[in-house]
Amino acid sequence: MPTQLILKSVVTIGLILLVFYPIVDKYNHIDNHIFQTCHFVYDRIVPVGKNMNEWLSECRIQSRRAMTKTSDTKKLLLLGNQILSELQVSHLELFSQEESDAIWSDTDFENGIESQFIDGQLIVTRILPGSEGLKKGLRRGDRVVLGKDESLTPYEFNRWKGKLKIERRKKNIDIDLEPKKLATNRDITVTDIEGLKIITVESFKSQYFKQDKLDAIVAKIKANDKIIVDLRGNNGGNFVAGLRFLSSFICQPSIVGHIKKNKNNGRVGYFDDNLDDEYQIQKLNDFDSVALKTYSTKKCLPSPVAVLIDANSKSTSEWVALAFRDKLQTPIQGATSAGELLVGIWYDISYIWGQVVKLSIPEAFYESMHGFQIEGHGVSVDITLYPRRIDFELGHDSAVWQAVQAVNNRLDKTAK
Structure with missing residues (x-):
């Protein structure tokens, strides 16, 4: 039993x-x-x-x-x-392999359409070269026509698949979009507008700051040029890339801020002029604080007359903009930046997930020479610029056009 x-x-x-x-x-x-x-x-x-x-x-x-x-x-x-x-906090996120590859290669499935809300209406502000939006004939200033209960964000518009109605100068146009894989070139550019040089920096990723590329940009600028630096939409990138860019204007080695970890025991390091990401991470591991110190340069560019930022200016672009104001008294125009400036270190945690997964963790923070931390606050502007649809309809980038007009008006008054 x-x-x-x-x-x-x-x-x-x-x-x-x-x-x-x-x-x-x-x-x-x-x-x-x-x-x-x-x-x-x-x-x-x-x-x-x-x-x-x-x-x-x-x-x-x-x-x-x-x-x-x-x-x-x-x-x-x-x-x-x-x-x-x-x-x-910023810079704390999981990424699939597809998402990670898209971020680091500036490649994504999209329509290549940048837009924003102006007076409650979704307006096209930029069409990327080679994009689906360009092929379908979209232009700056076009307005997305939505029904009473319909909504669409700029992000959704850029990835929209299907038909949409567009209003252009009081005429409605039907378009049919299908997002495609688009590789975006974010090299630094220099354009001439109304006698001013506009230096557009869309990214501080290392691939856009090879020394030969930067030298080619510097060579386009003359000693008497009036410069506007455009950092809008710049998601940040490499520390040394930011220092290289600043060095062309500050010209002498100068500390513009610090990257600090959880504590500060007095061990302060510096970044050599080395774009390698692994090198920079190792520096952060070796020291409690790393001073952001610019480098000596062969050619010194004139101080910018304005720096443009917006709510999509993040990370490295934020401390670079602040350094222009702190060191060169350059006025900042546009809109307050994102306030996302913790230092994210990327890890491959595929061993946890059983497939390729990347993880960004904020392990240090930025502090300016005046003790200001950008994270959660952003960089404020000296002059707020409000986008105007009419500027886009005339083919202008509204913020750039307003800044150019303001600078030229100021120069005209000074000349008189």
């Missing part, structure tokens, strides 16, 4: 294990994806003013709930980013 009871118990336990083991296994597997990511962040992130122990505990709870709903990696990455976003 006891033997039969024991056998029945063994069989019962075995059946229970057969039923529940797959669930437990899945439970642990999902928990490892998201919770291990949270723990990885917990060990490295710069202090963010949150109770990290509570956040980590909540991450465990949410990740366990997730396993009952889905095993789809895209959905889990979305959930992971939702959990990370609770810390409310």
